[in-house]
Amino acid sequence: MKTWKKITNINDIPLMGSRILQYKEEEIVLFKNRKEEIFVINNVCPHKQGKLSEGLVHGKNVTCPLHNWDINLETGEALGSDSGCTQVYESKIEEEMLYVLL
Amino acid sequence: MKEKLLVIGNGMSGLRTIEDLFDITKDKYDITIIGDEPHYNYNRIMLSYLLSGEKSFEDTIINHKTWYDENNVTLHKGDAAIAIDKDKKTVTSQSGKVLSYDKLLIATGSNSFIPKTKGSELKNVIGFRTKLDSDTILELISKDKTAVVVGGGLLGLEAAYGIAMHGIKTILVHRSSSIMSQQLDSTGGRLLQKNLEAYGIEFKLNTTIEEISGEHIVEKVSFTDGSSVESNIVVFATGIIPNTKLAKQADLDIKKGIVVNDHLQTSDESIFAIGECAQHGGNTYGLVAPLYEQAKFCAKKLADVPSDGYAGSTLSTRLKISGVDLFSAGDYLGDETTEDLILLDEKFGIYKKLVIYEDRIIGIVLYGETSDASWYLKLLKEESNISDLRHKILFGKSALGDSGHGGDDIASMSDDEEICGCNGITKGSVVCAIKDQDLKTLNDVKTCTKAGASCGSCLGLVEQVLVHTLGDEYQSNVQEGICPCCDVGHKEIKACVSLNDYKTVYEVFENLAWKNEDGCIKCRPAVNYYLLVKYNDDKYKNDKRSLLVNDRVFANIQKDGTYSVVPRIWGGVTSAQELKDMADIAVKYDVPTVKFTGGQRLDMLGVRKDQLEPMWKDLNDVGFVSGQAYAKGLRTVKTCVGNVWCRFGTQDAMQTGIDIEKFTWGSWTPHKFKIAVSGCPRNCAEATIKDIGVIAVDSGWEIHIAGNGGIKVRVTDFLCKVKNNEELYVYIKAIMQFYREDAYYLERTAHWIERVGLEYIKEVLLETKGKIEFYEQRFIESQKHAQIDPWEQSRKDGFTKEFSPIVLDIKDSPSYEAHEKANA
Numbered sequence: 024m025k026t027w028k029k030i031t032n033i034n035d036i037p038l039m040g041s042r043i044l045q046y047k048e049e050e051i052v053l054f055k056n057r058k059e060e061i062f063v064i065n066n067v068c069p070h071k072q073g074k075l076s077e078g079l080v081h082g083k084n085v086t087c088p089l090h091n092w093d094i095n096l097e098t099g100e101a102l103g104s105d106s107g108c109t110q111v112y113e114s115k116i117e118e119e120m121l122y123v124l125l
Numbered sequence: 126m127k128e129k130l131l132v133i134g135n136g137m138s139g140l141r142t143i144e145d146l147f148d149i150t151k152d153k154y155d156i157t158i159i160g161d162e163p164h165y166n167y168n169r170i171m172l173s174y175l176l177s178g179e180k181s182f183e184d185t186i187i188n189h190k191t192w193y194d195e196n197n198v199t200l201h202k203g204d205a206a207i208a209i210d211k212d213k214k215t216v217t218s219q220s221g222k223v224l225s226y227d228k229l230l231i232a233t234g235s236n237s238f239i240p241k242t243k244g245s246e247l248k249n250v251i252g253f254r255t256k257l258d259s260d261t262i263l264e265l266i267s268k269d270k271t272a273v274v275v276g277g278g279l280l281g282l283e284a285a286y287g288i289a290m291h292g293i294k295t296i297l298v299h300r301s302s303s304i305m306s307q308q309l310d311s312t313g314g315r316l317l318q319k320n321l322e323a324y325g326i327e328f329k330l331n332t333t334i335e336e337i338s339g340e341h342i343v344e345k346v347s348f349t350d351g352s353s354v355e356s357n358i359v360v361f362a363t364g365i366i367p368n369t370k371l372a373k374q375a376d377l378d379i380k381k382g383i384v385v386n387d388h389l390q391t392s393d394e395s396i397f398a399i400g401e402c403a404q405h406g407g408n409t410y411g412l413v414a415p416l417y418e419q420a421k422f423c424a425k426k427l428a429d430v431p432s433d434g435y436a437g438s439t440l441s442t443r444l445k446i447s448g449v450d451l452f453s454a455g456d457y458l459g460d461e462t463t464e465d466l467i468l469l470d471e472k473f474g475i476y477k478k479l480v481i482y483e484d485r486i487i488g489i490v491l492y493g494e495t496s497d498a499s500w501y502l503k504l505l506k507e508e509s510n511i512s513d514l515r516h517k518i519l520f521g522k523s524a525l526g527d528s529g530h531g532g533d534d535i536a537s538m539s540d541d542e543e544i545c546g547c548n549g550i551t552k553g554s555v556v557c558a559i560k561d562q563d564l565k566t567l568n569d570v571k572t573c574t575k576a577g578a579s580c581g582s583c584l585g586l587v588e589q590v591l592v593h594t595l596g597d598e599y600q601s602n603v604q605e606g607i608c609p610c611c612d613v614g615h616k617e618i619k620a621c622v623s624l625n626d627y628k629t630v631y632e633v634f635e636n637l638a639w640k641n642e643d644g645c646i647k648c649r650p651a652v653n654y655y656l657l658v659k660y661n662d663d664k665y666k667n668d669k670r671s672l673l674v675n676d677r678v679f680a681n682i683q684k685d686g687t688y689s690v691v692p693r694i695w696g697g698v699t700s701a702q703e704l705k706d707m708a709d710i711a712v713k714y715d716v717p718t719v720k721f722t723g724g725q726r727l728d729m730l731g732v733r734k735d736q737l738e739p740m741w742k743d744l745n746d747v748g749f750v751s752g753q754a755y756a757k758g759l760r761t762v763k764t765c766v767g768n769v770w771c772r773f774g775t776q777d778a779m780q781t782g783i784d785i786e787k788f789t790w791g792s793w794t795p796h797k798f799k800i801a802v803s804g805c806p807r808n809c810a811e812a813t814i815k816d817i818g819v820i821a822v823d824s825g826w827e828i829h830i831a832g833n834g835g836i837k838v839r840v841t842d843f844l845c846k847v848k849n850n851e852e853l854y855v856y857i858k859a860i861m862q863f864y865r866e867d868a869y870y871l872e873r874t875a876h877w878i879e880r881v882g883l884e885y886i887k888e889v890l891l892e893t894k895g896k897i898e899f900y901e902q903r904f905i906e907s908q909k910h911a912q913i914d915p916w917e918q919s920r921k922d923g924f925t926k927e928f929s930p931i932v933l934d935i936k937d938s939p940s941y942e943a944h945e946k947a948n949a
Contacts, residue, residue: 031931039670043734043930045937053931057631057643074686077674081643088674088682091646104573 027115027122033061034119041076041085046125051112052076053121054085054096062096063114063123069094069107127155130427131216131226133206133371135160137169138400138416139232140188145424147196149640153428154228156198159218161205164256165189170413170596173446176259176287209375211393228395228427231372231383235365235401235411244337250359253284262360266293270357273297273346275334277304281362282321286446288360289325296354298329308453312469313490316476320449334359367402367409382409387434389423399423406437414438414599421612430638441489441502450491452498455505456480457488468519477519484512484884496535497521499592500585510882522585535589544590545576545583552590559594567591568609608647610639615651615869622655630656630671646673651870654757657793658866662910667793669924675755678928679915680737688737689730690716691754692744693790696764696782696802697725706747714740724761724799726752735940738925741916750790750914757871758793759800759861762786763811767804767821776821778804781850785819785857791912792861792904795868795877800857813841816864816874817857822846826853830860830886833875842883845891859900862907863890866900 028046036042036055043066044051052066052075060083066076073089084093084102093102099111113124130146132139135158143156166188174180193200201218208217215225237252239245249265251258266272266288274285277299289295297304303314318328335347337359347353367382378384378392382404389397389405400416401409410416415438422435441454459465459480468477473493479501480488486505491498500522504511511518538544540553558564558574570587571577577584591599606612611634613621618637627633630652634644644652653671669677680688692707707727711719717731732740741751754760762785765771767778782802789800801812802819812818814834818841820827825848829841844860847853863886868877878886890896919925932938 028933030933035931037670037927040927042927045930045932045939047937050930071684074682077678077682077686079646079649079673080670081645081649082641086646089684104575 025124028125030114030121030123032119033059033116033121036061036121039080041080043076044123050074051123053114054080056080056083056096061114061116061121063112064094064096064099065110065112067109068092069099069101069109070105075109128153128227129225130154130156130228130230131224132156132158132230132232133160133216134158134232134234134400134402135162135164135166135200135202136232136234136400137166137187137413138234138420139230140166141417141420142230142232142399142423142427143196143198145420146427149424149428149430151196156196157201157224157226158193158198159201159204159206159216159222159224161203161219162255162257163203165193165200165202167256169254172253172256172259173283173287175256176253176262176284177290179290182256206371209371209396211375211396214395226395228397230423230427231391231396231398231402232400233368233371233402235367237361238364238366239361240363242334242337244339244343245359245361247337247339248342249357250337250343250361253280253360253362254365258360259287262288262358263291265358266291267357268293270294271296271354273334273354273356273359274362275299275359276362276364277301277328277330278307278362278364279305281360282317283446284360284362285326286321286324292325294327295325296327296329296356298332298334298348300331300333302331304328304330308457309451309492310458310478310490313451313453313457313476313478313492316471316474316492317449317451320474321446365401365411367404369402372398372402380404387422387436388426388432389419389435390426397423397427405435408437410438410440412440415440439502439506441498450493450495452491452495453489454498454502455486455488457490459488463487466515466519479518481511481515484510484515486511494521496589499588507880509880510884512884513882535586535593544586545574550574550576555587555590556594559591564591565595565599568606572609607651608645610634610641610644610648611637613637618652619655619869622652622659627656628665630668644671650676654793654795654870661907676757678734678737679751679753679755679919680732681755683730685731687731687733689728689754690732690737690740690744691722691726691728691752692749693752693786694726695786696762696779698764698779698783703747703749707744707749710740710743710747713743722754722761724754725763726754726761728754733939735929737928738920741925742920745914745917745920751916753790753915756793757796758791759786759789759798761799762789763799763801763815765802765804765809767802771804773807774804774821775823776804776826778802778810778821781819781826781853782810784850784854788854788908789857789861791914792865792908793911794861794865795870796873798861798864798874814838815841817860819853819857825849828853828856828860831874831878831883833873835873837875839875842878844883844887855897855901858904859890859897862900862904866903 036053038055039057041052041054044053050066052064054062066074068075068087070092071089073087075085075087077088078085083096085096086093092105095102099109101107115122165186168185168187171180171185205219206216207219215223217223237254251261271294272288274281274297285295285297303311304318305314332348332350335349337343338345343357343359345353346356369379369383372383373379383391383398383402385391385398385403385405389399391398399419401411418438419435422432425432464481466479475493478490479486485508489501538552542552544550544552555574555576562573564570567588577587607615621637630649633652649671653668656665657667674682680690682688711729714736716729720728722728762782764778764782768774768776769779799815800817801810801815803810803812804821808820812820813829814832818829818832827846828844830844832841833839847856864874
């Protein structure tokens with residue numbers, strides 16, 4: 024049964040950057056883009072398991088640092104001619120606090 | 126409410142403009158096209174293949190019905206526009222339609238020019254411009270009659286070839302003494318003629334038609350040389366006249382063609398003209414590449430995107446006759462002020478001529494061997510100084526050996542041969558992608574196939590594949606953007622950055638009409654770099670979020686997501702104590718692999734991100750700083766032991782290397798930068814494959830530049846000799862500064878020097894008085910703000926906080942230290 028888990032203050036996530044959330048065996052990454060939108064996604068590129076947390080954020084996408092795949096942060100889908108998908112998580116913000124459905 | 130864009134002419138330049146417009150916006154206009162031909166847009170330059178039977182009409186269609194439907198473009202085909210009303214903003218058609226517009230684009234092309242000749246009004250005297258012309262020719266030609274083609278230019282030759290391929294006796298008459306005299310010098314013309322005679326074409330040079338006779342249709346043709354022939358068809362390919370009829374009636378400004386400005390606007394600002402009907406800066410163009418170039422700028426204007434405007438085109442020509450390789454561009458004739466470089470092998474039918482003016486290529490003729498056409502054309506367009514290359518230039522790019530893929534000839538490669546080693550892409554798959562997905566530019570190919578998208582060393586080959594697959598349609602001269610986000614090259618971005626003041630990369634994106642407001646991994650680091658070069662680290666804060674992972678976190682990411690840590694070891698000289706300190710730290714953090722690097726230091730691999738901060742602190746505490754093994758900046762200064770120990774050494778290479786590293790560390794450059802110092806010409810520090818190689822001689826130091834030991838080994842070029850260390854240091858600072866200011870982002874010194882030439886670098890640095898000191902000072906100034914250890918700084922300013930993961934339960938933490946703390 025999934026429940027909303029309180030994660031962190033959104034100010035702890037750097038603008039156009041990311042933080043890793045270690046939850047049990049899962050490595051999850053919290054992204055914040057230039058419009059300060061927050062995205063929560065598995066920290067695994069569907070291509071060769073690169074750490075998306077280290078990628079460059081642009082728009083609603085991140086580019087994986089290993090082989091430059093572009094991954095959509097809303098859907099987890101690879102963009103362009105690449106195909107593959109990584110898990111995304113539902114999240115919400117209440118009074119600057121980020122909650123993720125885990 | 127969308128504006129109405131009406132296009133007169135359903136041909137290549139009109140449609141290309143719409144496609145370019147769609148790349149920018151699909152929402153601004155409702156588009157209607159009216160064209161007198163009863164077809165969808167077809168590739169007119171393929172007419173000769175249609176005539177020769179090598180292609181079907183279906184093959185030549187560029188925009189199929191589905192394209193018009195999917196893009197909601199209304200097409201009235203087979204209906205001609207007959208009048209424009211500028212005031213009411215309407216166009217009337219032959220069938221009586223009245224179409225209104227907000228913006229009108231005239232793309233009516235041109236008509237065949239048939240000179241006044243006795244009998245030219247007879248039936249079966251035609252031009253060669255349209256599908257209809259081609260159909261008519263195919264219908265008329267017969268084995269018992271001779272076909273006559275007038276005009277030995279591109280189109281005439283293609284028409285004659287197309288007819289001769291059906292086994293028809295064909296005579297080509299040409300008024301001057303050598304064919305293709307607009308594009309080819311007489312030697313080239315002679316070789317081409319010989320080649321074409323083998324197809325059964327008979328040439329009559331210095332000859333025109335005296336008379337065409339017949340009752341209603343052509344029966345006999347007499348020539349000015351006194352001969353005559355029984356014939357039933359005369360094809361005139363004696364030139365084109367811009368089709369300006371409509372514009373003239375509408376009272377637009379007209380000279381040879383419809384006069385347009387740099388944004389392709391006519392004298393009425395809501396009316397545009399493009400293609401063969403337009404005249405820009407005194408020139409009208411009849412080849413496809415310039416028209417496509419015009420389309421780009423016209424589309425921008427229509428979309429209200431600012432641009433510098435169209436600046437005219439350098440023309441280049443390829444003849445579309447199978448088995449004939451011919452290319453020409455620029456001023457191929459030259460005059461008394463120019464020189465010719467010529468390679469001629471009549472037996473094998475190879476002829477190459479480059480016309481040189483002041484060490485620059487201004488004209489090109491290639492016959493029989495055109496694989497280097499795009500390279501020569503690039504040198505011509507970029508006005509590159511070729512004095513370093515001239516003794517080998519005629520043998521082609523591969524003869525230079527150091528760049529690109531030596532010896533590769535794309536035409537002779539089989540489809541399963543690999544072009545891009547990084548991504549494992551074969552020639553065949555690139556060709557397929559170009560054809561199937563209608564790719565037109567290097568960027569298209571890079572995006573769709575990934576060929577050339579990694580190290581980029583194969584881009585020259587990929588470009589060759591494009592040239593071979595697309596022929597004339599390939600527009601090497603169109604400025605390609607540095608990435609799909611933009612249409613501007615490095616040169617334009619640098620110019621724009623130097624002209625205006627910017628605080629962030631995003632302001633630059635906005636000013637240059639970026640398509641993605643955040644840019645991407647290619648453009649954001651590049652623009653960030655150019656801002657840094659302009660302002661230095663004090664006035665512009667190097668934007669961490671515009672750097673890729675290694676530069677951002679001051680460590681090199683490995684394939685499993687861990688990092689490597691490399692402390693700086695000055696000049697590669699260390700001590701037992703330093704090694705002991707490092708060993709202790711490696712033991713403390715349980716570093717899985719410790720390895721010596723090629724740059725004479727220690728690499729600690731397999732470090733978790735959350736370990737970086739404490740490890741850096743321990744290293745800092747015993748006196749180490751970051752070795753910046755991740756940086757687009759100074760990496761190492763490699764040395765040999767020099768005269769301190771070596772019996773051959775003539776100078777103190779170790780201390781010199783240490784000194785150099787002390788004043789160059791921390792500097793950022795367009796790409797990584799490596800230096801080496803050898804204490805004698807035996808060169809044990811391998812200085813001749815470094816960005817700067819310093820080699821001791823008895824009388825001082827030799828400075829070598831732009832070597833590279835990477836994918837393609839490049840040996841340095843000798844720059845100059847200096848007498849002592851003091852002078853050496855001044856030169857090194859100046860060279861680094863000039864490189865960081867002049868090169869493009871991610872351009873190693875080796876690529877930079879091959880683009881700009883050693884002569885240029887010598888000219889700026891050595892032959893211009895005061896320049897060495899000028900660049901030295903600028904280097905010193907920028908180093909004031911750059912020589913800050915990033916490990917120490919990022920620990921102190923709090924940046925490393927984001928390196929540790931957020932954990933909800935301490936048991937989940939990957940960090941052994943965290944568990945310890947929790948237990949205590």
